[in-house]
Amino acid sequence: MFSRIKARFNDIGTIGTLCTGAEQHALRDHQREPGAEHFLLAALDLPDGTARQAFAAVGADPAALHQAIARQYGDALAAIGLDIASSSSAGSERLAARPGAFNASASGQEVMQALAASRSQHGPLLGAHVVAIVAGMPHGVAARALRAMGIDLAQLRSAAEAVAGADARP
Numbered sequence: 359m360f361s362r363i364k365a366r367f368n369d370i371g372t373i374g375t376l377c378t379g380a381e382q383h384a385l386r387d388h389q390r391e392p393g394a395e396h397f398l399l400a401a402l403d404l405p406d407g408t409a410r411q412a413f414a415a416v417g418a419d420p421a422a423l424h425q426a427i428a429r430q431y432g433d434a435l436a437a438i439g440l441d442i443a444s445s446s447s448a449g450s451e452r453l454a455a456r457p458g459a460f461n462a463s464a465s466g467q468e469v470m471q472a473l474a475a476s477r478s479q480h481g482p483l484l485g486a487h488v489v490a491i492v493a494g495m496p497h498g499v500a501a502r503a504l505r506a507m508g509i510d511l512a513q514l515r516s517a518a519e520a521v522a523g524a525d526a527r528p
Contacts (some may be wrong), residue, residue: 361406362386365527368482368483369463369477369482369483369508371460372404372482372483372484373473373483374399375400375404375501376400376401376404376488377392377400377462378400379396379403379404379469380396380397380399380400380401380462380466381396381398381460382391383395383396383399383400383424385457387390387427387428387431389463390402390461390463391461391462391463391466392463392466392467392499393462393463393464393466393498393499393500394465394466394468394469394495394499394500394528395427395430395465395492395498395500395503396432396466397462397466397469397470397488397489397492398423398489398492398500399423399424399427400488401486401488401489401492402416402420402485403422404484404485406485406486407472407485408484408485408486408489408518408522409411409486409488410484410485410519410520411521412485412487412490412514412517412521412522413490413514414471415517416509416510416513416514416517418507418508418509418514419507421505422507423507426501426503426504426506427499428506429502429506430499430502430506431499440495465495465500468490468495468497469488469491472491472494473487473491475489476491477519480522480523480525484521484522486518486519486521486522487518487522489514489515490518490519490522491496491513492504493511493512493514493518494511496509496511510518
């Protein structure tokens with residue numbers, strides 16, 4: 359019983375770190391609500407290293423993810439006729455976090471709901487679990503960024519699940 363309580367306490371800490379990291383990545387992207395792509399970046403920052411292991415397993419460089427995400431935003435703005443160069447220089451100041459309850463975008467909420475739904479199916483919450491969930495999302499900025507990096511989403515998801523399974527601790 360004590361080990362279950364300790365595991366839940368550790369998972370709460372991981373979720374807190376994940377949400378804080380996702381929010382910081384979103385704010386750097388001039389967004390107040392983190393999306394799946396920000397949770398993926400935050401998973402790569404988790405100290406367990408399993409998200410990075412999943413990327414390595416498919417031969418992908420996790421350091422390239424942020425730039426691939428930025429390209430997706432830039433391409434979307436260009437597609438609707440906005441000049442990316444003028445909009446990036448105008449909004450160079452960093453947003454600050456809002457006080458109050460944590461809010462995520464729809465894709466960010468989807469990540470958190472999937473993490474909650476899968477909680478009983480694995481040991482401690484790991485970055486690889488987040489990678490597997492995001493890699494299972496066929497649409498959105500994260501999926502487009504991963505594809506732009508040449509990553510097969512199904513292979514990344516399988517690799518993340520394998521890493522999470524291999525790293526599972528009782």
